[in-house]
Amino acid sequence: MRIDRVRIITVPLQLVSPLRTSQGDHSTRTATLVEITADDGTVGWGENVAPEGGFYTGETADLSRAFMRDVLIPGLVNDSFEDDEDLDDEEASMPMADHAVSSALADIEMRQRGLPLAAAVGRPDVRTVRVGAVVGMHDVLDDVVAEAMQRVADGYTRIKVKIAPGRDVDVVAAVRSAIPASVDLHVDANGAYDASDIRHLAFLDAHNVGLVEQPFAHNDLASHTRLSKSIVTPVCLDESVETVLDAMDAIATAACSVINVKPSRVGGFHQAVAILRLCAENGIDAWIGGMLESGIGRAGCLALATHPACTMTPDLSASSRYFVRDVTEPFVLVDGCLTVPTGPGLGVEPLPEVLEDPATAIETVFER
Numbered sequence: 001m002r003i004d005r006v007r008i009i010t011v012p013l014q015l016v017s018p019l020r021t022s023q024g025d026h027s028t029r030t031a032t033l034v035e036i037t038a039d040d041g042t043v044g045w046g047e048n049v050a051p052e053g054g055f056y057t058g059e060t061a062d063l064s065r066a067f068m069r070d071v072l073i074p075g076l077v078n079d080s081f082e083d084d085e086d087l088d089d090e091e092a093s094m095p096m097a098d099h100a101v102s103s104a105l106a107d108i109e110m111r112q113r114g115l116p117l118a119a120a121v122g123r124p125d126v127r128t129v130r131v132g133a134v135v136g137m138h139d140v141l142d143d144v145v146a147e148a149m150q151r152v153a154d155g156y157t158r159i160k161v162k163i164a165p166g167r168d169v170d171v172v173a174a175v176r177s178a179i180p181a182s183v184d185l186h187v188d189a190n191g192a193y194d195a196s197d198i199r200h201l202a203f204l205d206a207h208n209v210g211l212v213e214q215p216f217a218h219n220d221l222a223s224h225t226r227l228s229k230s231i232v233t234p235v236c237l238d239e240s241v242e243t244v245l246d247a248m249d250a251i252a253t254a255a256c257s258v259i260n261v262k263p264s265r266v267g268g269f270h271q272a273v274a275i276l277r278l279c280a281e282n283g284i285d286a287w288i289g290g291m292l293e294s295g296i297g298r299a300g301c302l303a304l305a306t307h308p309a310c311t312m313t314p315d316l317s318a319s320s321r322y323f324v325r326d327v328t329e330p331f332v333l334v335d336g337c338l339t340v341p342t343g344p345g346l347g348v349e350p351l352p353e354v355l356e357d358p359a360t361a362i363e364t365v366f367e368r
């Protein structure tokens with residue numbers, strides 16, 4: 001395949017409400033999209049979800065955009081690659097950038113083949129995916145409970161609340177008692193605890209919590225192993241797993257019984273599918289996490305969430321949970337589920353009015 005044009009398109013998005021975690025506050029969001037046009041006119045889309053502050057893994061929006069513009073895209077158009085697998089097979093140096101570019105190439109390939117992306121990364125016969133919602137931190141406990149109850153009223157059957165030292169026992173107890181027992185409750189600490197908290201975290205066992213996600217720092221597998229041995233609540237890893245090797249280490253050390261797989265965190269769909277397969281082979285539950293994707297990134301995550309190794313509800317909410325206006329046709333929650341696009345490739349593209357909006361910035365980084 002020859003590439004005729006590559007553009008990086010940034011779209012400022014208005015969040016419906018800020019999302020606060022133990023690591024930072026998302027109040028605004030800029031969608032960074034990669035549009036690649038093949039020589040036959042087929043257009044593929046990817047999304048780079050690196051956040052402005054870089055507080056998730058250190059890959060900031062600015063660095064990640066520069067890496068795409070100065071390293072990945074010149075490598076692509078200088079014919080130094082065969083197909084998108086070459087990108088994914090490299091050691092991911094900036095995983096969010098790698099995923100953005102490689103998923104645009106995968107989108108082109110599947111559009112050219114006339115098949116939905118799920119045919120490559122999941123199961124194309126799965127039409128809907130049951131999804132969960134994340135409740136951020138609030139200064140007032142009642143606001144956490146109110147948001148959780150609102151998500152249940154919206155139709156979500158799995159709620160995840162963010163916790164941190166000093167903001168945990170009361171949050172979990174209050175939300176658990178406010179929402180129906182039939183709604184799964186998960187908690188995510190984004191690495192806010194340390195080894196001295198292992199005994200404290202046993203409180204989770206009293207509250208019918210479906211899992212605790214990333215209680216300790218990303219490089220502290222040992223504490224995750226100790227916690228896994230000392231509580232009944234399943235321990236899930238997120239930030240600790242950036243590569244297939246990380247997943248193998250986590251499984252070998254019994255650090256978790258669940259892995260949250262995010263294609264942007266692990267550098268692409270190929271890595272994500274490899275980790276999902278590893279999970280299935282080792283009896284590890286898996287699900288697809290979200291990173292405040294717009295409709296472009298969300299479509300890819302939804303396709304991946306159809307993979308048979310995904311045994312738990314993903315963090316992929318409806319567009320209206322996040323954005324006043326999404327960049328694509330909005331994803332809508334129906335009976336607690338999102339519909340997987342069935343069109344070729346991602347099955348979605350940015351709306352013309354979004355691309356024509358004066359606030360949208362379009363940078364042509366290559367044109368033949």
Ligand code: MG
Nearest residue numbers: 188213214238
């Ligand atoms: Mg997480």
